[in-house]
Amino acid sequence: MTSDSNHLRDLLYGFAGLVCLLIAWQIVGVSGVAGMTAPPIGKVFAIYNKPALAALLLRSARATMFSAVLGFGIGSVLGFATALLAHLLPILGPGLDRLAVVINAAPAIALGPIFIILVSREFTPTLLATIPVFFIVYVAATSGLKASTRVLGEMMTTFGARRWQLLCYLDLPSAIPSLMNGLKVSVTAAMIGAIVGEWFGAPTGLGVVILNTLENFQVPLMWAAILVVASISLSAYGLLTLAQRWAERRFA
Amino acid sequence: MSAIEIQGVSMRFRLSRKQEVLALENIDLTIQSGEFVAVIGPSGCGKSTLLHLVAALETATCGKITIDGESPEALREKHQLGIAFQEHALLPWLSVESNLALPFKIAGRPPDRGHIRELIRLVGLRGFEDARPRQLSGGMRQRAAIARSLCLDPKLLLLDEPFGALDAVTRRQMNIELQRVWLEKRLTTMLVTHSVDEAIFLADRVVVLSGRPGRIAEIIDVAFERPRTPECMRTEEFHRLSDHLTELLEP
Numbered sequence: 001m002t003s004d005s006n007h008l009r010d011l012l013y014g015f016a017g018l019v020c021l022l023i024a025w026q027i028v029g030v031s032g033v034a035g036m037t038a039p040p041i042g043k044v045f046a047i048y049n050k051p052a053l054a055a056l057l058l059r060s061a062r063a064t065m066f067s068a069v070l071g072f073g074i075g076s077v078l079g080f081a082t083a084l085l086a087h088l089l090p091i092l093g094p095g096l097d098r099l100a101v102v103i104n105a106a107p108a109i110a111l112g113p114i115f116i117i118l119v120s121r122e123f124t125p126t127l128l129a130t131i132p133v134f135f136i137v138y139v140a141a142t143s144g145l146k147a148s149t150r151v152l153g154e155m156m157t158t159f160g161a162r163r164w165q166l167l168c169y170l171d172l173p174s175a176i177p178s179l180m181n182g183l184k185v186s187v188t189a190a191m192i193g194a195i196v197g198e199w200f201g202a203p204t205g206l207g208v209v210i211l212n213t214l215e216n217f218q219v220p221l222m223w224a225a226i227l228v229v230a231s232i233s234l235s236a237y238g239l240l241t242l243a244q245r246w247a248e249r250r251f252a
Numbered sequence: 253m254s255a256i257e258i259q260g261v262s263m264r265f266r267l268s269r270k271q272e273v274l275a276l277e278n279i280d281l282t283i284q285s286g287e288f289v290a291v292i293g294p295s296g297c298g299k300s301t302l303l304h305l306v307a308a309l310e311t312a313t314c315g316k317i318t319i320d321g322e323s324p325e326a327l328r329e330k331h332q333l334g335i336a337f338q339e340h341a342l343l344p345w346l347s348v349e350s351n352l353a354l355p356f357k358i359a360g361r362p363p364d365r366g367h368i369r370e371l372i373r374l375v376g377l378r379g380f381e382d383a384r385p386r387q388l389s390g391g392m393r394q395r396a397a398i399a400r401s402l403c404l405d406p407k408l409l410l411l412d413e414p415f416g417a418l419d420a421v422t423r424r425q426m427n428i429e430l431q432r433v434w435l436e437k438r439l440t441t442m443l444v445t446h447s448v449d450e451a452i453f454l455a456d457r458v459v460v461l462s463g464r465p466g467r468i469a470e471i472i473d474v475a476f477e478r479p480r481t482p483e484c485m486r487t488e489e490f491h492r493l494s495d496h497l498t499e500l501l502e503p
Contacts, residue, residue, distance in 0.1 A: 154309055154337070160358055160359065
């Protein structure tokens with residue numbers, strides 16, 4: 001069997017699994033065995049057909065994605081820059097490692113209130129998205145920058161390469177697969193960070209919708225919002241997986 | 253005029269706080285300009301360390317190495333060293349041609365496309381300019397690595413077990429081809445190998461190191477006419493040399 005038809009078969013299996021899951025959900029929902037918190041999936045999908053609610057979800061999704069993407073961007077740049085600094089000045093390495101661990105170890109729930117006082121309600125989701133991305137990208141970039149083999153470094157050194165040439169021609173290209181892996185893993189963390197950040201009183205966002213529907217017992221709308229979150233996360237993860245696979249083929 | 257002058261070189265490695273190992277002891281060796289010298293010895297005798305010292309990848313504990321009167325570092329700074337290792341050490345994300353352009357980039361010169369094509373032809377890789385290392389066989393990767401070592405017309409060529417990972421047939425083939433390439437360039441060359449036959453076939457002189465600590469046990473002149481053919485490996489003289497060297501390598 002060719003790999004193309006294997007791929008098609010995997011897709012079909014995945015799709016069939018999804019359909020089975022939705023059917024099971026519908027049966028559980030209609031039968032009511034799981035109580036009122038598990039409405040039939042049909043009721044949840046119906047939310048997307050109601051213009052006012054669909055508009056609310058779209059507006060909220062836009063706000064959450066803005067925070068998540070901004071946090072992802074800032075976190076990636078900071079994480080990569082810090083890893084580069086540790087790579088170029090090895091004396092800073094252990095200290096920066098510990099700092100990154102400490103920043104990451106502080107729970108988002110505990111940091112939220114501090115950030116609200118520090119940087120306003122609007123920017124808190126972005127900041128809570130930034131932190132896990134920073135940490136994951138820092139770790140991935142640090143190990144990536146060390147990924148090249150010793151003999152490649154010896155080869156370049158013997159040809160008379162300077163420090164910056166080793167960095168540009170060897171260390172940076174070798175780091176790309178690991179870095180892409182880090183970006184892939186951190187994108188879902190950015191989404192979670194943004195949503196948790198919105199719970200501390202952001203004006204709009206999917207996190208706000210989830211919190212409000214919880215308080216008002218609008219269960220189908222809550223599920224509709226959660227499905228939007230999951231689709232955004234999975235799409236971003238899928239796109240970055242493709243990019244990572246490409247990087248793997250190109251640079252490793 | 254002598255190209256490489258190695259005087260009283262010793263190399264000590266620290267294994268732990270208390271333990272040290274003497275890898276090389278009091279090595280004196282002069283390699284003439286345009287000479288091909290092979291260094292053989294039992295594994296762990298420090299022959300690769302000696303080559304690393306000449307490449308300035310490591311610094312000797314004591315003694316002095318000069319190349320044309322200069323330090324190895326100075327030669328390296330001027331991009332006049334060529335090197336090939338047992339691992340091909342080609343950058344996996346670059347094509348063969350781009351890998352050969354790398355030494356030029358390191359030296360801050362525009363890559364000489366004509367010279368690169370010429371070297372690719374010389375090592376028999378024509379048609380594979382755009383191939384990536386992983387698309388090549390082990391022997392072809394070593395050809396590319398040797399072509400790369402010649403890119404900047406180095407004053408000194410260092411070969412660290414370049415064919416050590418190849419099968420016997422490919423290795424024999426590569427030895428013949430290396431001699432052909434070398435005869436065109438006549439570069440001062442230092443080859444580290446554990447193959448006695450490879451050393452005799454290629455070198456003008458074979459330096460035998462004894463094991464741990466590495467000392468020069470014997471230096472043997474190889475007088476065969478060049479170009480040497482595979483037939484020369486079947487002569488009585490070749491066998492006599494080979495047996496003698498193999499005996500020296502035994503502990």
